[in-house]
Amino acid sequence: SPLHQCLHDLPKCEHHLHIEGSLSPSLLFRLAALNSVPLPDASIDPSFTSPQTLEDRYTRFTSLNDFLHYYFIGMSVLITSADFESLAYEYFTRAHADGALHAEIFFDPQAHTHRGVSYTTVVQGLSAAQKRAEKDFGLTSELILCFLRHMSETDADVHYQDAVSLGHFSDGTVAGIGLDSSEVGFPPEIFREVYASAKAAGIRRTAHAGEEGDSSYISRALDICQVERIDHGIRLVDNEVLLKRVAREKTLVTMCPLSNVRLRCVSKVEELPVRKFLDEGVRFSINSDDPAYFGGYILDNYCAVQEAFGLSLKEWRYIAEGAIEGSWCEEGRKKELL
Numbered sequence: 001s002p003l004h005q006c007l008h009d010l011p012k013c014e015h016h017l018h019i020e021g022s023l024s025p026s027l028l029f030r031l032a033a034l035n036s037v038p039l040p041d042a043s044i045d046p047s048f049t050s051p052q053t054l055e056d057r058y059t060r061f062t063s064l065n066d067f068l069h070y071y072f073i074g075m076s077v078l079i080t081s082a083d084f085e086s087l088a089y090e091y092f093t094r095a096h097a098d099g100a101l102h103a104e105i106f107f108d109p110q111a112h113t114h115r116g117v118s119y120t121t122v123v124q125g126l127s128a129a130q131k132r133a134e135k136d137f138g139l140t141s142e143l144i145l146c147f148l149r150h151m152s153e154t155d156a157d158v159h160y161q162d163a164v165s166l167g168h169f170s171d172g173t174v175a176g177i178g179l180d181s182s183e184v185g186f187p188p189e190i191f192r193e194v195y196a197s198a199k200a201a202g203i204r205r206t207a208h209a210g211e212e213g214d215s216s217y218i219s220r221a222l223d224i225c226q227v228e229r230i231d232h233g234i235r236l237v238d239n240e241v242l243l244k245r246v247a248r249e250k251t252l253v254t255m256c257p258l259s260n261v262r263l264r265c266v267s268k269v270e271e272l273p274v275r276k277f278l279d280e281g282v283r284f285s286i287n288s289d290d291p292a293y294f295g296g297y298i299l300d301n302y303c304a305v306q307e308a309f310g311l312s313l314k315e316w317r318y319i320a321e322g323a324i325e326g327s328w329c330e331e332g333r334k335k336e337l338l
């Protein structure tokens with residue numbers, strides 16, 4: 001349709017994409033066989049009978065934790081640098097086909113080091129894919145190192161220090177830090193020290209907040225961890241004062257519509273605060289989160305928002321410009337994207 005073409009042609013940036021969440025069931029089964037990684041026995045969890053039964057299971061997540069169970073099993077098939085490179089290159093290929101020009105992607109080093117895959121193996125593969133995507137499609141990208149909030153602050157710091165010693169924050173290999181995994185019960189202030197170190201070192205900071213957790217997770221991420229972005233942030237609607245502050249401070253909120261529906265944070269896209277954010281001047285971007293698990297890549301998420309809210313082209317330009325402005329690429333690249 002003409003509208004679909006308009007959304008395709010908008011200069012899009014993706015800011016909320018877990019690279020491990022772009023692993024499709026078919027690639028998951030292929031890599032499990034190739035790398036001899038055992039999957040759960042189908043007699044215990046019939047979802048693991050075939051790629052199709054797994055895909056079907058992904059339509060029935062009941063919560064963030066229910067999804068995370070499958071997410072961590074899925075990524076266990078990723079072993080070599082080549083696995084990470086092909087995963088990321090396939091994601092960039094799809095993002096480019098969707099009309100994305102720039103992508104800032106999360107990765108979860110702890111989920112790999114704790115099963116014997118080194119930090120360097122992961123980053124080498126991802127970096128190689130980034131370089132190929134820029135050369136082949138002109139797609140620019142950044143890496144954001146995420147800490148798993150269900151693990152200790154000490155463990156987060158070990159991984160942070162690893163990246164620091166390798167010079168990854170100063171040589172541009174990694175642009176910033178993030179915080180993901182189970183939200184409720186794992187508030188942002190647990191990680192206050194590693195966030196303080198990052199701020200002192202001039203490293204960019206974001207955190208998942210207000211996805212399943214209430215709006216206090218958002219204010220604590222801002223006040224205690226001093227994050228520059230909020231990932232998800234849909235619970236902002238429950239705190240008018242906080243919402244107005246986020247608008248005033250131009251904090252980017254990275255929304256993931258299809259994710260929020262699949263994880264039952266809302267029952268339909270229409271319930272998301274898109275209209276509210278536009279009216280109140282909250283800067284936000286629209287993203288795919290874990291596209292292989294949630295039923296759509298970035299353009300699918302743009303289209304879902306359009307179907308739910310029927311925005312004008314002017315409003316879409318405003319969203320796209322806010323997303324470019326909130327990106328962590330260099331200023332010169334932002335000018336090219338506009």
Ligand code: ES4
Nearest residue numbers: 018180181208259289290
């Ligand atoms: C995630 Cl949707 C979501 N929320 C929190 N942590 C995550 N890790 C991967 N996807």
Ligand code: ZN
Nearest residue numbers: 016018180289
């Ligand atoms: Zn996420």
